[in-house]
Amino acid sequence: MIKAGVIGGAGYTGGELVRLLLNHPEVELTYVFSRSQAGKPIHFVHQDLLGETEIEFSDSFEAEVDVVFLCMGHGESSKFLEANTIKEGTKIIDLSQDYRLDDDKVYGLPELNKEAIKGADFVANPGCFATAIQLGLLPLAHNGALKEVHVSGVTGSTGAGQNPSKTTHFSWRDGNISTYKAFEHQHLAEVTKSLMQYQPWFEDRINFIPYRGNFTRGILATAYQYIEWPLEEAIRVYQEYYEDHPFTWVTTESLDLKQVVNTNKCFVSLSYHGGYLMIQTAIDNLLKGASGQAVQNMNLMFGFDETFGLRLKGTGF
Numbered sequence: 001m002i003k004a005g006v007i008g009g010a011g012y013t014g015g016e017l018v019r020l021l022l023n024h025p026e027v028e029l030t031y032v033f034s035r036s037q038a039g040k041p042i043h044f045v046h047q048d049l050l051g052e053t054e055i056e057f058s059d060s061f062e063a064e065v066d067v068v069f070l071c072m073g074h075g076e077s078s079k080f081l082e083a084n085t086i087k088e089g090t091k092i093i094d095l096s097q098d099y100r101l102d103d104d105k106v107y108g109l110p111e112l113n114k115e116a117i118k119g120a121d122f123v124a125n126p127g128c129f130a131t132a133i134q135l136g137l138l139p140l141a142h143n144g145a146l147k148e149v150h151v152s153g154v155t156g157s158t159g160a161g162q163n164p165s166k167t168t169h170f171s172w173r174d175g176n177i178s179t180y181k182a183f184e185h186q187h188l189a190e191v192t193k194s195l196m197q198y199q200p201w202f203e204d205r206i207n208f209i210p211y212r213g214n215f216t217r218g219i220l221a222t223a224y225q226y227i228e229w230p231l232e233e234a235i236r237v238y239q240e241y242y243e244d245h246p247f248t249w250v251t252t253e254s255l256d257l258k259q260v261v262n263t264n265k266c267f268v269s270l271s272y273h274g275g276y277l278m279i280q281t282a283i284d285n286l287l288k289g290a291s292g293q294a295v296q297n298m299n300l301m302f303g304f305d306e307t308f309g310l311r312l313k314g315t316g317f
Contacts, residue, residue, distance in 0.1 A: 001026055002302055005065040007033040007080065008072035009057065012158045013095055015046040016291035017069055022053055024295065024309035026302070029055065030063045067298055070094040071291075091301055092122045093294050099124040100190045108297040110306070111135060111245045112194055117300045125297065128289025129153055129210060130187035132221040134194050135248055135266045136279040139241040141198040145227060148204035153221035154211040158286055174214050182209050218257040219285045224278045231272040238268060246307050247288065247296070255282045264292035264310040287312065 004021050008014055009032035021029045032042060038059035043050040045057075061068070061084070068090055070077040077096040086092060099105040099122070106120035107113055109131065117123055126134070133151055140146040157173050185208055196202055227234070231252075238250045248266045255269045260282045269280040283289050292310055299306050 001028055002066040003028050003030045003064065004067045004069065004298075005029075005031045005033065005061055005063060006069045006071060007061060008070060008076070009042070010034040010037045010045050011071060011073075012286055013290045014071040015049075016286045017071060017095075017294060018042060018046060018053075019049065020291060020295045020309055022049075026304055026308060027298075029053070030065050031055070031058045031061060033058055033061045035059050065090055067091045067093065067301070069294055069298075070096060072096055074098065091120070091298075093125060093297055093301075094123070095125045095290055095294055097127060097186060097190075100126065100130075101193060107190070107194065108293065109134060109194065110293070110296055110300060111242065111248055112138060112197065114245075114300060117297055118303070120301055123297045123301065125290065125294050127187040127190060128219055128283070128285035129155065129185060129208075129221070130190045130194075131289045131293065132219045132266070132281045132283050133187070133191050133206075133208070133223065135283075136221060136223050136268060136281040137191075137195060138198070139238045140225070140227075141195040141202065142241055143237055144199055145229070145237075146195060146199050146202055146204070147225050147227070149206055149223050149225040151206060151208045151221060151223040152211065153208070153219055154213040155219045155285055156213055156215045156217040158217045173212065176212075176214055178212050179209055180212060183207060185210050215257075217284055217286055218261045219281075219283050219289060220255065220257050221281045222278065223280075224273070224276045226275055227277045229277070231270065231277075234270050234272070234277055238270060242268070247310070255280050257282055260284050260288070262287070263312045264288045264296065 021027050034057040037057040041056050074097045077094045078098040105122045105124045106116045108123035108125045242248045250268045261284050264287045266283045271278045
């Protein structure tokens with residue numbers, strides 16, 4: 001049994017992480033740090049946790065823990081670590097984008113860096129769109145077959161955080177869809193870096209158009225590129241790549257987002273269209289794209305079964 005602490009537990013990813021840790025067979029959740037909610041019971045913010053825990057939000061993190069999760073906004077994790085000292089020997093998993101390009105930290109995509117994660121003291125958890133895109137393209141790069149690729153993806157409103165803004169408020173987002181950060185999304189840098197681990201000569205473009213969806217959670221991403229393989233070869237390559245990764249599954253059936261919502265799974269669908277391979281991926285942005293993947297990384301770091309606490313079920317309807 002290990003002890004865990006969460007710093008920044010009042011947001012969507014923090015709430016998902018608390019739920020997972022409370023139900024993990026090898027974890028004792030010791031504290032949940034939040035200056036804005038300090039002294040209030042956790043269920044004051046995450047109302048479904050009423051009756052699940054007596055823990056209150058704290059503005060202190062001195063408790064002895066084995067692992068700390070940083071669930072703070074982008075730019076805040078680095079500030080927090082500069083201003084505060086985490087006890088030596090405590091492992092850190094950061095869910096912000098602050099350290100994803102830092103060569104001194106292990107990038108926490110298990111389907112890419114599983115062995116490095118096992119020996120890591122500090123893991124930078126991938127972004128949600130980055131996870132969906134990479135899981136669609138990594139087998140191509142692994143076989144040196146990645147070319148200029150076109151990607152579109154739609155994400156739920158929880159990907160923008162808990163505080164409503166002009167583009168996330170329900171009355172604006174409901175019944176609406178729009179693009180944002182076309183060709184320049186911040187996750188492209190980590191995607192490119194990961195793909196070049198396998199294919200360092202890759203210099204083509206990843207042409208990415210993200211969409212804001214009028215639903216709460218999940219990501220559906222569609223990529224396509226020209227390829228000389230027949231579909232059967234692509235299926236073999238993808239299945240071989242993911243055969244030792246328990247949460248990523250390859251299919252030739254079309255995807256629905258509800259297949260993965262409330263799970264830590266990624267489904268990868270392959271189809272062939274006149275010389276182009278189309279790759280669709282579907283994940284839950286708060287789980288496989290954030291907190292679920294963070295727990296998956298924790299399991300690897302502490303030598304637990306990779307799936308502990310993550311055999312979650314989808315909506316089923």
